[in-house]
Amino acid sequence: xxxxxxxxxxxxxxxxxxxxxxxxxxxxxxxxxxxxxxxxxxxxxxxxxxxxxxxxxxxxxxxxxxxxxxxxxxxxxxxxxxxxxxxxxxxxxxxxxxxxxxxxxxxxxxxxxxxxxxxxxxxxxxxxxxxxxxxxxxxxxxxxxxxxxxxxxxxxxxxxxxxxxxxxxxxxxxxxxxxxxxxxxxxxxxxxxxxxxxxxxxxxxxxxxxxxxxxxxxxxxxxxxxxxxxxxxxxxxxxxxxxxxxxxxxxxxxxxxxxxxxxxxxxxxxxxxxxxxxx
Numbered sequence: 001x002x003x004x005x006x007x008x009x010x011x012x013x014x015x016x017x018x019x020x021x022x023x024x025x026x027x028x029x030x031x032x033x034x035x036x037x038x039x040x041x042x043x044x045x046x047x048x049x050x051x052x053x054x055x056x057x058x059x060x061x062x063x064x065x066x067x068x069x070x071x072x073x074x075x076x077x078x079x080x081x082x083x084x085x086x087x088x089x090x091x092x093x094x095x096x097x098x099x100x101x102x103x104x105x106x107x108x109x110x111x112x113x114x115x116x117x118x119x120x121x122x123x124x125x126x127x128x129x130x131x132x133x134x135x136x137x138x139x140x141x142x143x144x145x146x147x148x149x150x151x152x153x154x155x156x157x158x159x160x161x162x163x164x165x166x167x168x169x170x171x172x173x174x175x176x177x178x179x180x181x182x183x184x185x186x187x188x189x190x191x192x193x194x195x196x197x198x199x200x201x202x203x204x205x206x207x208x209x210x211x212x213x214x215x216x217x218x219x220x221x222x223x224x225x226x227x228x229x230x231x232x233x234x235x236x237x238x239x240x241x242x243x244x245x246x247x248x249x250x251x252x253x254x255x256x257x258x259x260x261x262x263x264x265x266x267x268x269x270x271x272x273x274x275x276x277x278x279x
């Protein structure tokens with residue numbers, strides 16, 4: 001009995017070590033096992049653990065070593081499944097035991113061994129850099145009134161006097177695809193935490209000639225630290241409506257006479273939203 005218990009402790013220790021090592025190179029893991037997904041800001045987005053195309057499952061690529069918000073943590077917003085990188089490999093490969101998952105992880109890590117400490121430092125610097133870039137982009141944007149952005153909102157039935165609130169307009173947003181770049185007008189929405197600090201932005205690229213979304217593969221893009229946060233509209237009270245799309249939640253706020261709302265950037269971010277105390 002004691003030998004069995006000791007063996008279980010050793011196995012848990014090996015699993016924890018493997019999960020941390022995989023988390024240190026989370027993006028490489030995702031590119032290998034979830035190749036139908038793509039990186040969106042600090043997250044890898046894919047359909048599910050079976051590598052289906054889609055946006056339900058998100059994997060954190062940057063963050064701390066352990067605990068809540070650790071890199072390598074993932075969640076499927078459609079099913080509620082969640083775990084670490086070792087759990088993901090186990091599910092993606094259809095493995096039935098932790099032992100088999102550890103062996104698969106060790107095989108992968110032997111091909112691309114991570115440098116754990118330096119990776120952690122780089123991830124912290126990267127996160128701070130992206131949040132700073134998001135803050136600068138928002139600060140350089142303009143009020144929405146009288147712009148191409150307001151014309152687009154009106155086609156969606158949204159007529160708000162937004163002023164210098166969480167939503168602004170930028171006439172020349174950079175859209176990058178591989179080595180090619182284009183410039184589009186677009187909306188820039190501030191993604192904030194419960195204290196109102198800007199951690200990122202959502203960008204909606206618009207057609208320069210018509211009040212509609214730009215004809216590109218991905219007219220919505222995020223920048224900065226988004227997980228757990230959202231775009232807040234209205235006065236912060238004890239009642240709050242939280243939903244996925246920016247236009248959807250603006251419409252709800254208009255229809256319900258200024259109800260406080262928060263828009264997430266995807267179903268995955270909606271599932272991870274961190275509400276304030278007192279709701």
